[in-house]
Amino acid sequence: MMWLIATREFRTRTLAKANLISTSIMLVLVVGGALLAKPFLSDTEPEATVLAVDSATAAPLIPFIEAAAEAQGMDVEIEELDAEVDGADTTLPEDAAGLIVGPVETPELFMEDSDDAVVALVHSATQAAVLDAQVTDLGGDPAQIGAALAAATPTVTPVGDADDFDPETFFAGLVVCVVLFVVLIQSASVIMMGVVEEKSSRVVEVLLATVRPVTLLGGKVLGVGLYSLVQAVTLFLPILFASWYLGFLESLEVPVGTIVANFAVWFVLGFAIFTIFFGGLAALVSRQEDIGSVTTPMMLLMMVPLYLAIYLVPNNPDGTATVVLTQIPFFAPFMVPMRAAFGAISTGETVLAVVICLVTIPVLTWIAGKVYAGAVLNTGGRMKLTEAFKRG
Amino acid sequence: MAVLEIDGLEKSYGAVRALDGVSFNVPGGEIFGFVGSNGAGKTTTMRIILGVLRGDGGQVRWNGTPVDLSVRKRIGYMPEERGLYPRMKVGEQLVYLARLHGMDVAEATASMEHWTEVLGVSERRHDEVDKLSLGNQQRVQLAAALVHDPEILVLDEPFSGLDPVAVAVMSDVLRGQAAKGVPVIFSSHQLELVERLCDRVGIVKSGRLVALGTTDELRTTERLQWELGLADGDLTGTWPGVTVTAQGDHTWLVEADSRAAAQAVLASAVSQATVTQFAPVRPSLTDLFQDVVSETEEGSDA
DSSP, rough: OOHHHHHHHHHHHHHOOHHHHHHHHIIIIIHHHHHHHHHHHHHHHHOOOOEEEHHHHHHGGHHHHHHHHHHOOOEEEEEEEOOOOGGOOOOOOOOOOEESSSSSSSSEEEEOOOHHHHHHHHHHHHHHHHHHHHHHTTOOOOOHHHHHHHOOOOOOOOOOOOOOHHHHHHHHHHHHHHHHHHHHHHHHHHHHHHHHHHHHHHHHHHHHEEEHHHHHHHHHHHHHHHHHHHHHHHHHHHHHHHHHHTGGGGGSSHHHHHHHHHHHHHHHHHHHHHHHHHHHHHHEEEEEEEEHHHHHHHHHHHHHHHHHHHHHHHOOOHHHHHHHHTSSTTTTHHHHHHHTTTTOHHHHHHHHHHHHHHHHHHHHHHHHHHHHHHHHHHHOOHHHHHHHHHHH | OOOEEEEEEEETTTTTTEEEEEEEEETTEEEEEEOOOOTTHHHHHHHHHTTOOEEEEEEEEEEEEEEHHHHHTTEEEEEESOOOOOOOOOHHHHHHHHHHOOOOOOHHHHHHHHHHHTTTTGGGTTTBBBGGGGHHHHHHHHHHHHTTTEEEEEETTTTTTOOHHHHHHHHHHHHHHHHHHHOEEEEEHHHHHHHHOSSEEEEEEEEEEEEEEHHHHHHHOOSSSHHHHHESSOOOOTTTEEEEEEEEEEEEEEEESSSSHHHHHHHHHHHHHEEEEEEOOOHHHHHHHHHHHHHHHHHHHH
């Protein structure tokens, strides 16, 4: 029964013309924008540096240049050719940044514009080649020497109270909290509109003759929840596609998996907690015009946990206030992801917060269902919360 | 025998006593008219039957067991304030409501097609409800009450705002449902219609049922009155136990304490002039309603 109600909610919202149009516009903007932007963005991408190498004199340098380029993270393309050297009048092949002519131990590098990176690359490649030759002459194994050299890097250990504020993790946590907030506000207002619509069109009386108020409210929350989820995914997937297509994903250095998992869990829990609550309250008013009298204070109240999470957690991730608020259902959906982004929450705390929320949901459903049942048939002005609760 | 029992319903809104022990039974197959002035308690009673509202006392039973959600799913209800999703298509909406009452998709669709056909809104299945005229919305509302093939019908003012054709269609539907053995309760202010359609009538006043019975029973009063009409001339004379209570143009209203006394009046009238009519006068439901309502008002004032 609840599923039937949820399906209707979902279908009506999803198939609404306005929704289809705005979603397609977003899709076209994001995907089309990515497709259009790609050629411009790839122009600015560093192209491979082309190095021309004289095959007669400098060919043995090629493996060393490639190894050095890899070690330095440079994208180098080698072009072998038979060079004609004519001092300062030497002509470089087209597109080549430089031309290397032997002998291997003391190569000559011809360049139009001096590029320090290329010079340094050729320098270290030459040194490596010389070292390799010397080691071999002395009867050693160049590969072993190379491995030993590669391992010879210092380990850095920070000492004392370093400032561990990391703007990137803060930003990641902030994004989760703000997106959660926006999604919750949006879904809550969709639910409230739905409740008031049923109330003002009086269809609720027909429905209540066959469905329990709690079932009706539950179905609504479920349906709008699925709608919001699909909505979020239809926006998230194109953005993900666009980021991948434009090559933004590789440069991301935050734990995306953890963030997405956190978002998923707290989306569901936060959604249940806030929308059930808002749905019950929406029954207090009878007309769309009056909905603001209930929603505005609620929206303001919802900003409190958001701001506390944003300001409290970065400054004091383990403080008493933070730890206590983490366990309060209305705060947890914002506190936990934020603290998780900072890595400042133990698994035990997270589990406890989830359990407390799970326990709260039925209680909240009961209260909201009672308020809803008491108020939903009341017409006219705004109803008092306590009166609705008593009647329900 | 299937019977819907309404037993001692009570309901107060704060200091206002909306229902004060309303009791009546409606057996299957009967059309029961629920009459009363605005605010008398009709809608409250119906809402309590549907469980949309919780009564303070009393019980509603179907076949002897208290009505619960599973029984309520078998009731067809038309609330006083019409309610449908304005932006949902007629067909979709009716199928949805039928499924909420427990039908599967195939049954619900077949039933939707049947009732939109019967009620003359089959052309509008693919239109959103708020695109329809008020009369057609009303027909859809009745379809919504019937679409799940209910065992009981409770209709609050089903005839208000309907044109005569729609009234006829709806009357036929109600008769058809009653013939199937469904108890039909409906409220109306159109008393002639109630009189014509209903097997029994209950008049409710200030939360109490002040009259209950078949229309014939209700119209039978202790005062025996006849209307006498003469083609010409005058009605003269006195008869024991008879008084002339009113006189119109060639008509007289006589009240007699027995049928024999009335016959004496008729005999003497026949001997005096040409009698055009002589018929017992029984109050219409409208008169009765006004009587009952004003009586109890006086009663409660005293």
